[in-house]
Amino acid sequence: MNENTEVVVIGGGYAGVMAANRLTQRADVTVTLVNPRPDFVHRIRLHQLVGGTDGAVVDYRDVLAAGVRLVVDTVTRIDAAGRGLELASGGTLGYDYLVYAVGSGSADPSVPGAAEYAYPIGTFEEARRLRPVLDAAPATAPVTVVGAGPTGIETAAELAEAGRAVTLVCGGVLGPYLHPRGRRSVARRLARLGVTVLDGPDSKVTAVTPDAVRLGGGRELPSTVTIWTAGFGVPDLAVRSGLSTDALGRLLTDETLTSIDDDRVFAAGDSAAPSGLPLRMSCQAAMPMGARAADTVLSLIGGERPETLNQSFAAQCISLGRGDGIFQFAKRSDVAVWFNIDGRLGAKLKETVCQGVVKHLADEAAKPGGYRLHRVGGGPARRQQLERAGRSETPAPAGRGA
Template identity: 40%
Template sequence: MQHRIVVLGAGYTGAIAAGRLARRLYREDVAITLVNAEPDFVERVRMHQLATGQDLEPRPLAEMFAGTGVALKQAKVTGIDVDRRTVTVTDVNGPDGPEHEPGHEPEHELEYDTLVYALGSGWNDQGVPGTTEHAHEIASRPGALRLRERLARLDAGQPVVVVGAGLTGVEAVTEIAEARPDLDVALAARAGLGDWLSPKGTRHLRKVFGRLGITVHEHAAVTGVEADRLVTADGTSIPAAVTVWTTGFAVHPIAAATALEVTGTGRIVVDGTMRSVSHPDVYAVGDAALAMGPGDKPLRMSCASGTPAAWQAADAIAARLTGGKLPSMPIRYFNQCISLGRREGLIQYVTADDRAVRAALTGRFAALYKELICKGAAWGVAHPVFLPSRRRHVVRDQDRAASTVTSPA
């Protein structure tokens, strides 16, 4: 009987985990099912490009996993029962799938022996009044496409404000300012601009912002969003025909509704192999997992954390099923890669626990470096068949028992 592995979510981490498992285990031993609501792989790190009118290369999951043995299921996850080892899904109409009346899509259960939870995260409105009604998000492809349509309708001179000065906010605001120099583009930052960077990195960031004509509202905590303006904690009103909200991410709420041990924000608590500390048949990777990194600090929600976490989980699952050696490589950081439009970039080198050091790469070469990183990440996900194969057969419980030798008394 095949060991059933179900992977939920085909973003960077889920797709990588599924592809790596397919190259570590024999098809006759395991049945790997990858569940995703969309038919395509989404390059989330490029959503700011999609929002500004750029077209991204389509990456159909069916083509990516052709010949791997991974079974694709286009469906939405609606529930998980970790005690019964089942996942409840609702089938989504695919281009070649059956037609269903809206609101009457069939709901059914998938059984698993091992579950990989990689449902990721979405935008976080931080509870600020008016955000869900009036702000745009770019944490998803639908959100980026809605923003794309809205920006295309803006007349010259209208104000666009990006709220949040982290990596996503910085990339979004520079992309918008470069693509639409006719707009009045601004950034609202709770703290100082680039205050997490090295002095060299901060200087370059400010230089690019100045060149692109971006207005920066520093130490401006936004407390309200309206249809045509933002309000900050000190009562300042900032005009905004379009508000783009990039103040962090919130995980999918499904995990918090299960018996899994989760944090107060709903992230699944895992050990160094990405295995749930409460349910050993469940692994979590990417933004949905709370894993500790160097310095006993939680790994941040990012592709930089998620990709090695997916490798770790897949290798740990394969090792436990085949009696192999568990992976012991700690996850650490090397740099933060930031695009500043299509012609500028910033590579901030960091310590293992993600603190900036003095060294930073800037300018056109940094932009090319970032582009290479993005292309490499997408290529690695889209070509799991090229991953070096080190397959081993699954060791059954009865095989383990039969191989145990007891010394005579």
């Protein structure tokens, strides 16, 4: 009779749910998912929560395998030596293997006044907190969105389409990831929505006050509501627990997503830094990494050699209100190319992606092991990245000590 193996997953986002579902393939594995919220946050819809067009949550019963035990709590410390977790409720959990998938959130802004007067929207709680603030502001009140990555662009477009007077402060380039052709398309759509886009070297924010935003060029913008989307950070749980991390706090792993400190700890998603070379923060990376981390655990339980990360990227999609969007194609190495699909078809593709993410999780819950996108060819691009950094992709032996 096989001995039961306890696997705990910290974090119930895209990576964590995928990993937890996949781990239920084996009947002799008990899977526990620890998450601070009772519902799954569909994070790529948070801009819609801000705009009032979607709730951005999904019932865990719709995406989590029935065999996964959900513990609604927060892990405050990992005791890697003792293979245990301390919980905010005062309880503890033991584990044989641990998957670290705590995700990311808003970075602490260093700009004077930003922490006091700007509203971040990197988490569900932050986005929900902003809703009544917007509802209380007059329809004509100036709204400033700081940060011109996907979140900033999507939030500015969503609010402008709802009739808000929006200024998007880029702090540099509009949509840095985008190909110039795609960037021009996004700029045209924002202009049609009435969004004022401020880019270039003088668009860096130097201070935020209760009713204004100051820019590096000396300009001051009136702003009744300032929304902060510039930068993301990760929880400091790994740092506080004495595990090795990169400068941002992401858990350092090898290419099998195994912690460089402990062969019973694995990481996936935004909070992982494989070989010190993290992937772009996105559900496009998080779900395959969750599947890869689960496969590594299952390989070790089965006495097999785990495979290495084989991540491939295809595109970045951005919604521009409910009726427009852009699907920016990319090389497997995650570099944007000239080709994109915009307009209404771009919006439909983005919506298909949003729905497809939930479907992937639900399908894996119903049929663990069915997800295959983490096996799509992307290895050559990853190997080139490792070679440029002078790193090896050879996995460590399965029996490596903690």
